[in-house]
Amino acid sequence: MGGANRVDELGKAHGAKNAPHCGKLTAHPEGMGSLLKPTEGTGLRATIFNLSNTIMGGGILGLPHAIARLGLVAGISLLIATAGLCCITVWMLLVAMEETRQKSYAEVANVLHGPRAGILVDVTIALYNFGTLVSYVMIIGDVVPSFLGFLNAPEALQDRTLVLVLSALVLFPLSSMPSMGALRHASLVCILMIACLSLALVLLGTKTIDVSKDSYGPVELWSDDLLGFATQLPVLIFAYTCNMNVPIFYGELRAQTYESFDSKFNSKREKMMFAMYFSSLLCCVEYLLVAVFGYLAFRRHTAPDILTNLHEERFAAAPYVKVGYSLVMFTSYPVMCFSCVASLHRLFWEFPSMFGDDDHAYKRFEACSPAVQHDSPLSPCVFATPYRWPGENHLKEPAEFVKKDQAGISPPAPTLWERLLLVLALVSSSILLAAVLPDLSVVFGLTGGFCGGLVTFCFPAMFYIRVASKKGERLILGTWAGHLLFIFGLLAGVGSSAIVALEAINRSSSS
DSSP states (O other): OOTTOSBOHHHHHHGGGGSSOOOOEEEOTTOTTOSEEESSOOOHHHHHHHHHHHHOSGGGGGHHHHHHHHOHHHHHHHHHHHHHHHHHHHHHHHHHHHHHTOSSHHHHHHHHHOHHHHHHHHHHHHHHHHHHHHHHHHHHHHHHHHHHHHTTOOGGGGOHHHHHHHHHHHHHHHHTOSOOGGGTTHHHHHHHHHHHHHHHHHHHHTTSSOOOOGGGOOOOSOOOOHHHHHHHHHHHHHHHOOTTTHHHHHHHHHHOOBOSSOOSOSSHHHHHHHHHHHHHHHHHHHHHHHHHHHHHHHGGGOOSSGGGGOOTTTOTTHHHHHHHHHHHHHHHHHHHHHHHHHHHHHHHHHGGGGGSOHHHHHHHHHHHSOOOOTTOTTSGGGGOSOOOSGGGGGGGSOOSSOOOOOOOOOOOOOOHHHHHHHHHHHHHHHHHHHHHSSOHHHHHHHIIIIIHHIIIIIHHHHHHHHHHHHHGGGOSSOHHHHHHHHHHIIIIIIIHHHHHHHHHHHHHHHO
């Protein structure tokens, strides 16, 4: 029997309500690093869209500078190689999800390595979210003052620090909304503006619109700047980080139980990986366009934020490209902040379990996980038997990696004042850091290096090592692959972030 040319038994149990339908996008209420989630089971095309939207973000603005520091050949090679390595770690994460029958990143960590590992995952993702908030504010500070200058606004309003402070008057009210439904179309706006930026940089890089100067220097194919290599590798990792959202999208893909045509895939994991390959290819092509043509346009003068290279004297559309991208930041910030508030509230409730015994920690961890209905697409029943996909016989076996459930009391929802205080703390601290940090590459380096290295490489590698040590006979890669990616994550991610921090300290002390 091929693929999925049937309404499977699980689909029959649920009936027609699980027939193909269009799911809407809403802000993810659970935090866990997710910006948006589909509310119902989704198919292949929707999964590709969601993955592409998750991968592509503000990190794209730092890629031309990364190429300038790495050299054209090395930069292109590393950009492609990083995409491939991220696909491998997503596969490892999916394997771990299936072996543990868990639906979220932190719960996989909890089952395989204990409750404190689950809390560590949540803390890391919360830090990643916060670093992303800081990068959004820095982008606003980079582009809004110049646009106000273009409009001949008072000179005081063109001051970067003042603009950052005044931005709180917009960011705080938007981020304080109890629901992010009003911003559900922000992702479409973001994709449109990235397309506009790409078109602009292609025109500049090909000299269709010539903005070059003699001082920009020649195109460098190679660079012997080892410090540049160490500091820019985390920027590439930051650009592809999406693993915290993969469990959500995989759960949604598995929740689609009705298939009206023969599937060319033997398993849902294979289908999910096709979506990941396709999404990574799309994002890699988009990244290469922005990175290569952005570098060709400005070469050695390429800024850490490519938007700051755009000036209306040589490129008339520059102010409009900048203000368009700043609008994306203003609308994306509240969605990320909404997710970060939910994560922080849950983490404050979890934190005391770090100092208790394992049973107490697991009880609190289970209680803090969002409650779901038994037949919810995001509940563990998406891995329930019977299975009809040819490549999923292993899911009929009892799960070997399990934890005994213990009853717990769900954490109360944050009150209005608690939510407002958390939003105020996030907005004020992100603005403060954006004002004092030297440039956007520092944020990309620290966030992409430390948090991205852990989330994208180290954690999935740890999960896979544990699973492969017991189930290696059914996996195409042995534990050695997990060890190699774990070491790579520590060196390329966590280790490089330390170099980025030292470079930023030296730069600030010398200035």
